[in-house]
Amino acid sequence: MLKNYFKIAWRNILKYRVNSLINILGLAIGLTCVILIGLYIQDELSYDTFFKDSDQIYRVNIDGKMGDNAFYAGYTPPPAGAALVENFPEIESFTRIYRPNADVVEAKTENGELVFNETNIYAVDANFLELLSYPLAQGDPTTCLKAVNSAVVTHQIAKKYFGETNPIGQTLFYGSEKQPLKVTGVLEDLTSLPATVKFDMLMPVENFGDVAYFNWSWVWLNVATYVKLTDQAAKDPNTLARLESKFPDMVKTQAAGAFDRIGQPYEQFLKNGNHWDLHLQPLTDIHLRSGEIVSAISDQGDIQNLYIFGLIAFFIILLACVNFTNLATAQAGKRNKEIGIRKVLGSPRSQLMKLFLAEALLYTLIAAGFAVLLVFLLLPFFNSLSGKTIFFTDIFNNGIWIILIGLILLTGFLAGIYPAFFLSSFKPVAVLKGGLTATKNGFLRNGLVVFQFVIAIVMVISTLIVFIQLRYIQQRDLGYDKENILVISNTETLRKSEDFFRQELAAMPQVKAATSSTSIFTKGSFGDFYLPQTNEANHAVAKDIVLESYLVDDHFISTLDLQIIHGRGFDARFNDSLSIVLNEAAAKQIGWVNPVGQKIRYPGGNMEDYTVIGVVKDFNLQSLHQSIQPFALFSNTSKSYDTGTSFITVKYKSADPKELLSSIENKWKRYQQDVPFQYSFLEDDLNAAYRSDQQLAKLYGIFTSLSIFIACLGLFGLVAFTAQQRTKEIGIRKVLGANVAEIVKLLSTDFLRLVLIAVIVASPIAWLAMNQWLQDFAYRIDIPWWVFVVAGTSALAIAIITVSIQAVKAAIANPVKSLRME
Known part of the structure; x- marks a missing residue:
């Protein structure tokens, strides 16, 4: 049957x-x-579901608040992992990831020396590949990272430096010091691996003194820590809540010495309304359920x-x-x-x-x-x-x-x-x-036509709003000039010659200005907390404040066209080693009426007091997904910080920078032959921050177009059947003198009325949905009224074309044949 x-x-x-x-x-x-x-x-x-025992692995996050600054990050202090294992038997092991600055890697081969800038190198604990079971093509995950001079590379990196030669046992030279590293493991291709953390090369964390130096600190948040629960603890659904309820007491005990050392007693820190809480996040939740959790190493x-x-x-x-x-x-x-x-x-x-x-x-x-x-x-x-x-x-x-x-x-x-x-x-x-x-049953069919076009029009309106929002955040005034800006990386390798190189660039006829800084927009920043010096005269209300910062030279503000609204910027004629320039957000949060001349203390280092010499108009460091945070510029003559990184930013005149790039590269090679010349354009770096948004917008657009096409297919078919059902009527009307336009109107009016109803129904639905979506942006558009007009008009126009194709065909048919058929 x-x-x-x-x-x-x-x-x-x-x-x-x-x-x-x-x-x-x-x-x-x-x-x-x-x-x-x-x-x-x-x-x-x-x-992250491919990892062995992925359901037992958690990332340690920190939920912190200092003064008016609150944050949630996928980072921890260096000693956090060891403290968790020591204090809680439910946690059996931990491993850490530290991301050093981009550096140079060199290999000596039969064909000569190969030198490349590598930007995706991680420093990890020796057990990293045991706890997180990335697929190894060669090497033993239990031993390959135990030696200080060891390195694990991906298959692509191995081929890049050694070709078809077996990489195991080969030597790579890392950094300007050319530290020899023996390749002890090769990872399989990670490109298509669904992992939140991907890298090109792994090194033992012992190679980086920063991590060891700050092993006492509970405020230096520069490592990501992962822990593994015991099998029994992972099976108990109450384990997570039970553990996290005990974390505050552990942190209070462990962190007290560190907070005393920086002049911020932990008990007083808590009394001031601050907190410093650790949380465990399931490994398999990191990619999609991180919300506002900040992490520079996780996808x-x-x-x-x-x-x-x-x-x-x-x-x-x-x-x-x-x-x-x-x-x-x-x-x-x-x-x-x-x-x-x-x-x-x-x-x-x-x-x-x-x-x-x-x-x-x-x-x-x-x-x-x-x-x-x-x-x-x-x-x-x-x-x-x-x-x-x-x-x-x-x-x-x-x-x-x-x-x-x-x-x-x-x-x-x-x-x-x-x-x-x-x-x-x-x-x-x-x-x-x-x-x-x-x-x-015509009522049902009409209702279904309305339903189809409601869906299609909602998608059209939503897609238009997505594109308008993306265009808005890409064109919005960021507080600085982003056009014709060239960023040169790895300039810290020039050492004492860096400023001579910068001066040479500034003197080039194609260059307007050049500046040196420890970082630049989209490249990250260093952060710390400070104590504004309060008194009745300056009316400061903030007890402490967290500031993101750069160290810059006296050309930075003018090169990037930052706007000074109070005071002055750094000037070589003055000793600005203990000077600071704040942004508006920082001055406002502190509550100073007249910020210039006020002091702010850095409780780390030697308890230096920095004098505010100027305030700049707010500017965005990253994408407009994030709101502007309190920020400070320190002079590069300051002795409080050493970030180990440097960039030279060049503002050039020409529209086509090819000739300029060639000239700069030649100058670079005169100063630095061992490190490849690496650059980017600031505008490209900023656009990269919205790449995922742009990809999603394109997908929305394509699926929206297909939904309209499907809806029009149905409309096309319905008009065809309607025309066939009314063949005799159309024939009689034509014999009685009706013209083509009247016949088309006869067949089209009812369908276009349905599409108009769909526009009216779809508009408020789309407004509600997109208003909710826009909440994810710190800077967002007001939904313009004309979007609904454009979407409705477009839907009606498409419907008219679709209906007219069949309606005209029926209208121009020979009425004699129509009546004969009947």
Whole structure:
């Protein structure tokens, strides 16, 4: 019987070819979108799940508050991991990650010396590859990082330096000191690995004195710490809450000495309303559930995007199913005699329902075949848009193929269930007498058309707002000049020659100015907390304040066009080693009425007091996702800090910097032959901060376009069927003198009215959804009214074109043939 159902369904597909093509095309596009989105979601959800015992591993985060500055970060003080293992038997081990500054790596080969700047090197504890089981192609994870002079590299790095030679036992030379490192392990390709932390090279953390030096400190937050719970503790759902309830007492005991050392007794620190709390975050939650948790080493996404994509997938496949339902009920008039005869010959309603469901399933199976083919063809393009490395074979892994089969069956059921009920309910006597027409159930079809266009218009409005917001944050005044700015990295390797090199660059005719600083926008900063010196005269209200900072020379403010609003900037004519320039946010938070001349104490170092010599207008260090934080500029003559990094920022005149770059590189080689010349453009660095937003916006745009196309397919089919049902009416009207425009208006008016209703319904829904989405931006647009006008007008225009194609075709048909057919 089932074979017979499919045979009849196949005959109907061939009989109603236009209808079949529209249904298959709509379902194929819908399934293609769902499969691609499903692969994207599956990849996002798989992050860090490949690690052995991933359910027992947690990242230690810190929730801190100093004065008015609150933060949540995926970093810890260096001694935190050891203290947790020592104090809590539920925690069996820990490992740490420290990210040093970018440095030079060199290899001596038969073909000469190879030197590259490497920006993705991590320093880790010896047990790192035991606790986090990254796939090793060569080497022993238990021993490969135990020796201080060892290094583990990825397959790409091994090939980059040693070609096809076995890298194990080969020597790399690290940094300007050319520290020899013996390659003891080679990792497999990490490019497509769904891991929140990726790297090119690992070194023992003992190579970096900063970590060892600050092993006493509970305020130096520059390492990421991961801990592993015992198997028994991990199985107990109450372990996490129980542990975190004990952490405050442990921190109070462990951190007291460190806070005393920096002149901030911990008990007083807490009494001032501050806190310094540790929390455990499941490893598999880091990628999607980190929210506002700050981390420079973790690839942190947003689970909200998965919810959005999941809704898009649901609505797109729903649009395709609605198309099928609409077209199936619309063509009921053509199948009424078939249904009536089957009922007269004894077919029960259940049998007819199975027949129509089998027909819907056959449509879906054919569409699924085309969808899989489209996924195969489109996957490279999808990967380039989404920044993913998804393979076609992933469809057949991790149970995806089971979900795909379920999706096909569900789609077939959703597409066919209403037509099955509707068509099987016809009374045979009424059908054979001709008492049934396709206009029955028109209210439902109209409602489904409105529903389709509501979804499509909501997606259009949302996509427009996403693009407008991205354009706004890319064009907003950041508080400095970002155009024609060249950033040269690794200039700390020039040592005492750095300022001579900078002066040479500043003297070039193509260069307006050049400045040296420990960092530059988008490259990070160093942070610490300070004590504003309060008295009745200056009205300071902040007890302490956290400041992000750069060390800069006296050309920094003028080169970047920062605006001084009070006082002055650094000047070589003065001794500014104990001077500080604040931004507006810092001065406001402290509460000084007249900031210039006031003092702020650094409780670390030698308890220096820095005098405020100026206040600059607020400027953004990173993307506009984050609000402006209190910030300070220190003179590079200050002895309190040594970050070990330096950048030279060049403001140039020419629109085409190729010649300038060549000249600068030649000068660089005269000063520094061992370190490659490395540069970037500030505007490109800033745009990179929005790359993930741009990728998502492009995906939204594509899926929105496809949803409109699917909705128009259904509209196209409905107009075609309406025109066929009204063939005689159209013929009579033409004979009586109606022109083409009047016929087109006759067929179009009702459908365009439905689209207009959809615009009215969709607008408030889109406004509510996008207003919520915009909350994630510290700087956001006010949703403009014209977006709704543009979206509505576009939807109406597309609908007019779609309807007109069929309406004009019907209007220009020969009325004689139409009447003869009747």
